[in-house]
Amino acid sequence: FKMASTKMILDLDTGVDDALALALAICDPRVDLIGVIASYGNTLVETSAQNTLNLLHLLGENDVPVYLGESHSSTTDHFDVMPISKAIHGEHGVGNLSLATATRKIEQTSGIQFLIDMAHKYQDELIYVPTGPLTNMAKALKIDPEISHLIGNTTLMGGALTVPGNVTPFTEANINQDPEAADLVFTTQENLTMVGLDVTLRTLLTKKDTQQWRELGTQAGTAYADLMDFYIEAYDRLDIDHRGAALHDPLAVAVAIDPSYVVTIPLNMRVTYDKDTKDYGRTIGDRERLLEPTTTNVAVSVNAKRFVRDFMDFMIAVLKA
Ligand code: CA
Numbered sequence: 001f002k003m004a005s006t007k008m009i010l011d012l013d014t015g016v017d018d019a020l021a022l023a024l025a026i027c028d029p030r031v032d033l034i035g036v037i038a039s040y041g042n043t044l045v046e047t048s049a050q051n052t053l054n055l056l057h058l059l060g061e062n063d064v065p066v067y068l069g070e071s072h073s074s075t076t077d078h079f080d081v082m083p084i085s086k087a088i089h090g091e092h093g094v095g096n097l098s099l100a101t102a103t104r105k106i107e108q109t110s111g112i113q114f115l116i117d118m119a120h121k122y123q124d125e126l127i128y129v130p131t132g133p134l135t136n137m138a139k140a141l142k143i144d145p146e147i148s149h150l151i152g153n154t155t156l157m158g159g160a161l162t163v164p165g166n167v168t169p170f171t172e173a174n175i176n177q178d179p180e181a182a183d184l185v186f187t188t189q190e191n192l193t194m195v196g197l198d199v200t201l202r203t204l205l206t207k208k209d210t211q212q213w214r215e216l217g218t219q220a221g222t223a224y225a226d227l228m229d230f231y232i233e234a235y236d237r238l239d240i241d242h243r244g245a246a247l248h249d250p251l252a253v254a255v256a257i258d259p260s261y262v263v264t265i266p267l268n269m270r271v272t273y274d275k276d277t278k279d280y281g282r283t284i285g286d287r288e289r290l291l292e293p294t295t296t297n298v299a300v301s302v303n304a305k306r307f308v309r310d311f312m313d314f315m316i317a318v319l320k321a
Contacts, residue, residue, distance in 0.1 A: 013041025013132030037111030095230030204244030
């Protein structure tokens with residue numbers, strides 16, 4: 001049962017680390033996960049939605065509705081999964097695992113409308129956590145600008161302020177998918193927290209950790225260990241990090257629930273999107289809004305030890321069941 005009055009909506013391009021974020025959101029009793037919006041990104045949008053449903057089914061949560069978001073960026077009419085995404089997340093986003101198909105189906109209403117409706121319904125009590133491109137939120141903001149004031153807190157995984165990007169020296173992968181959408185979100189959404197590479201690259205999980213999930217002897221424990229090991233091996237093989245794999249998306253969920261995991265600086269941000277410049281897709285302070293009240297907090301340091309320990313405790317609890 002859940003007593004939490006705080007409602008959470010995830011917006012996932014599921015995705016290995018999205019799968020971890022999903023599990024964390026399910027088992028933290030401080031929030032009630034009321035729905036998941038699918039995004040394109042690590043996979044096509046339909047694959048992302050089906051992956052989320054299948055993972056929810058694996059975790060015994062068949063009550064959480066999953067909605068489709070946009071299938072491509074705000075400036076294109078088509079999306080192909082990048083080869084690097086397949087190398088990191090597997091051909092279909094879940095580390096080449098074949099998960100049992102959920103009985104629940106993808107909802108018929110759009111994820112964009114769902115976000116708008118829930119923003120009006122729950123207002124301050126709503127936390128929205130996008131861990132993929134910001135295309136869905138930008139579209140919702142265009143349809144109904146009022147949600148920029150309504151949503152209690154938006155904590156996004158994306159961007160890089162104090163460290164280089166992972167696509168270019170300036171650009172992080174989620175932002176790179178749709179810099180125009182990201183700029184709209186950063187320049188209009190209130191109560192925004194950026195959980196970017198500045199902090200997520202400092203939170204690593206190893207095979208020693210996933211071995212603990214495997215040893216639970218449950219179907220979910222084995223599946224999540226296989227999933228994460230695929231990702232850890234990809235990090236090693238692709239020379240991203242040989243010490244472990246970063247907990248990008250679950251850190252955003254954790255910070256959304258408990259901001260004390262990170263140290264933030266208040267800064268009005270924007271995203272540069274001039275294709276002719278080498279800093280295309282850069283998350284940087286907004287010179288035009290330096291004198292205005294700040295709407296964004298940027299995480300620049302993290303208590304990684306405490307986060308990884310708490311993350312492991314929650315994961316073991318959810319995978320044990
Ligand atoms: Ca993601």
